[in-house]
Amino acid sequence: MKRNVPLAITFIVGAVLIFSVFIPPMENWGEDFTLFFDIIAVFAFFLGGGNLLRVHLTKLSRRKQDWPYSIVTIMGFLLMLAAGLFRIGNPGDINASLTEQGSLFQTIYDSVFVPLGSTMYALLAFFVASASYRAFRAKNREATILLVAAFIILLGRTPLGTIVTGWVPESFSILQIPNLAIWIMNSPNLAGQRAIMIGIGLGVVSMSLRLILGIERTYLGGDDK
Amino acid sequence: MRYILIIFSLILITFSAVIGQVDPVVTDSLAPVPAPPAPVTEVAVSDKANDHGHALIIEWKRSLDDGAGSNAVMLYEIFRSEFPDSAFKMVGSVPLGNERFEDIGTIEKESRDYIPDNTNLYYRVDAVTIDPVVRTSSEVYGPVQSYSNWFHKGRVPVLTAVLIFGALMVYFVSVARKGTELYVRPLAGIAAVDDAIGRATEMGRPILYILGLGTADMISTIASFTILSRVAKQVAEYQTELIVPCYDPIVMTVAQEVVKSSYLDAGHPDNYKEDSVFYITTNQFAYVAAVNGIMLRDLPATNVYMGKFYAESLILAETGAVAGSIQIAGTDEVGQLPFFIVACDYTLIGEELYAASAYLGREPIMLGSLKAQDYAKAAVIVLMILGLLAINVHLNAFIEIFKVVD
Numbered sequence: 001m002k003r004n005v006p007l008a009i010t011f012i013v014g015a016v017l018i019f020s021v022f023i024p025p026m027e028n029w030g031e032d033f034t035l036f037f038d039i040i041a042v043f044a045f046f047l048g049g050g051n052l053l054r055v056h057l058t059k060l061s062r063r064k065q066d067w068p069y070s071i072v073t074i075m076g077f078l079l080m081l082a083a084g085l086f087r088i089g090n091p092g093d094i095n096a097s098l099t100e101q102g103s104l105f106q107t108i109y110d111s112v113f114v115p116l117g118s119t120m121y122a123l124l125a126f127f128v129a130s131a132s133y134r135a136f137r138a139k140n141r142e143a144t145i146l147l148v149a150a151f152i153i154l155l156g157r158t159p160l161g162t163i164v165t166g167w168v169p170e171s172f173s174i175l176q177i178p179n180l181a182i183w184i185m186n187s188p189n190l191a192g193q194r195a196i197m198i199g200i201g202l203g204v205v206s207m208s209l210r211l212i213l214g215i216e217r218t219y220l221g222g223d224d225k
Numbered sequence: 226m227r228y229i230l231i232i233f234s235l236i237l238i239t240f241s242a243v244i245g246q247v248d249p250v251v252t253d254s255l256a257p258v259p260a261p262p263a264p265v266t267e268v269a270v271s272d273k274a275n276d277h278g279h280a281l282i283i284e285w286k287r288s289l290d291d292g293a294g295s296n297a298v299m300l301y302e303i304f305r306s307e308f309p310d311s312a313f314k315m316v317g318s319v320p321l322g323n324e325r326f327e328d329i330g331t332i333e334k335e336s337r338d339y340i341p342d343n344t345n346l347y348y349r350v351d352a353v354t355i356d357p358v359v360r361t362s363s364e365v366y367g368p369v370q371s372y373s374n375w376f377h378k379g380r381v382p383v384l385t386a387v388l389i390f391g392a393l394m395v396y397f398v399s400v401a402r403k404g405t406e407l408y409v410r411p412l413a414g415i416a417a418v419d420d421a422i423g424r425a426t427e428m429g430r431p432i433l434y435i436l437g438l439g440t441a442d443m444i445s446t447i448a449s450f451t452i453l454s455r456v457a458k459q460v461a462e463y464q465t466e467l468i469v470p471c472y473d474p475i476v477m478t479v480a481q482e483v484v485k486s487s488y489l490d491a492g493h494p495d496n497y498k499e500d501s502v503f504y505i506t507t508n509q510f511a512y513v514a515a516v517n518g519i520m521l522r523d524l525p526a527t528n529v530y531m532g533k534f535y536a537e538s539l540i541l542a543e544t545g546a547v548a549g550s551i552q553i554a555g556t557d558e559v560g561q562l563p564f565f566i567v568a569c570d571y572t573l574i575g576e577e578l579y580a581a582s583a584y585l586g587r588e589p590i591m592l593g594s595l596k597a598q599d600y601a602k603a604a605v606i607v608l609m610i611l612g613l614l615a616i617n618v619h620l621n622a623f624i625e626i627f628k629v630v631d
Binding site (some may be wrong): 022025034049051052058061112117128193196200208211215216220 | 260275278352387442448450473500505513536543544568574581595598602
């Protein structure tokens with residue numbers, strides 16, 4: 001029963017969604033199923049919040065490793081929850097928009113949350129540099145090809161590429177570094193990406209059929225027994 | 226003195242003109258009223274094909290004054306009515322140069338955009354100049370009806386492909402069920418999962434499993450659940466610690482159930498810790514900060530990234546590399562693959578992510594579906610080559626067979 005009901009739901013919903021692609025009057029059914037998912041997702045946020053509190057309160061009460069971080073998490077969670085629920089500092093009344101300028105919720109969001117998020121994102125620049133260093137070490141033939149291609153594209157996207165090969169006559173314009181960079185991006189790179197995309201498309205169809213036909217059941221938990 | 230007077234006069238005239246004190250020679254009231262533009266011709270309305278009804282296509286020949294002359298047409302306004310000579314309502318407009326408009330309505334009767342099916346409708350197209358009053362209406366076209374189609378003829382190639390692929394799957398699954406040994410090419414990334422779990426056990430460190438930023442309805446997240454199930458089972462057998470921080474509450478709920486069942490299947494239900502699968506946040510970079518913190522504090526022996534990843538992929542994988550973890554990744558996000566390939570020890574590329582659960586399980590039925598997938602790939606390669614040849618010899622009939630119309 002625990003297995004059969006989810007399998008039946010998966011089969012019916014999957015079959016309906018496949019039919020809806022080919023039968024125009026059923027087109028809206030797919031959107032309706034998406035709405036069901038959205039409704040469930042709203043309630044799932046209570047689960048998420050509850051789980052967050054439970055995990056960190058347990059950590060705090062048992063004085064587990066790094067428990068002081070849990071205090072910060074719980075305080076932040078409760079402060080934002082109170083600021084949003086009670087509209088603390090909101091210029092309007094209790095019915096005013098949560099994101100109204102001047103409210104405590106929006107102030108914390110703008111002054112703390114957004115800068116912290118941007119800081120994390122900014123780390124990407126340094127990680128790109130360190131990853132590039134590792135990838136472009138010409139250890140073998142593949143890495144050497146990668147290095148050369150990357151070097152051409154880097155040069156091609158800067159004015160230096162134009163300056164260095166600007167003298168190449170128009171009849172050999174493909175040898176100008178900016179054009180070479182465009183060719184690498186539009187031909188070998190795009191061809192490779194499309195090959196992966198075709199594989200992904202087939203993989204998605206295969207996986208979907210396995211799920212609809214009940215061949216793939218591990219997502220229901222454990223082995224099929 | 227005379228020159229000074231002339232220069233002074235010129236400056237005075239210029240200044241007067243600039244500040245607008247010089248009266249215009251021609252006033253607005255004397256401007257000629259532009260003649261109405263030439264009307265659009267050959268108006269034709271037809272039902273939109275391959276849809277659920279409530280939509281029509283209006284086509285016409287442009288006005289002769291389209292974008293030219295003093296009475297240039299600037300846009301075309303389309304009107305609809307249920308009567309041939311009255312109650313016309315504007316349903317849309319298109320800029321000059323256009324000869325087509327799709328009047329797509331809704332199915333809801335209460336909506337303003339509702340278009341009734343199987344009802345006589347009449348259309349006219351107005352050619353409108355820059356002055357909205359100056360316009361010319363076309364002749365009324367009608368009656369015409371919209372109706373629903375029961376089959377999308379434009380998607381016949383897709384249906385054929387799905388049916389062939391489905392038949393291949395059924396065939397290979399039945400072959401596998403009969404006990405025939407099926408060979409599928411090995412995947413280094415999958416083979417590494419066992420070694421990585423063994424390494425974590427030897428080092429006494431946890432395994433970190435990241436399901437990505439996808440929601441539970443994404444196929445890559447579902448594929449990740451299946452891999453998590455296998456990993457959790459092995460982790461339970463080796464009695465290693467598993468950490469699964471989640472980005473989405475629904476994903477967390479499913480992941481908890483998957484891990485719990487895997488521990489049960491492995492015969493170690495008591496070793497399952499409820500806190501091993503937990504929710505962090507549904508904000509991309511806050512999630513990354515939390516996971517990076519776990520990596521640097523707990524120093525997991527193995528990091529497994531499977532699912533949907535975006536800009537956070539490199540931040541996570543590089544932090545894992547700094548922490549000295551063995552890293553295995555898999556995603557169907559083409560843009561993130563290079564980052565994982567650079568920063569991880571093994572990467573499952575695209576469809577390998579979906580195949581991983583079958584490889585891990587080695588169940589004949591699952592391998593049968595993989596075999597079908599491999600044959601489909603071979604068929605695609607052959608068709609691509611044939612298509613390339615056909616397009617070069619202008620064999621358009623062959624290309625038309627595969628054309629999908631939305």
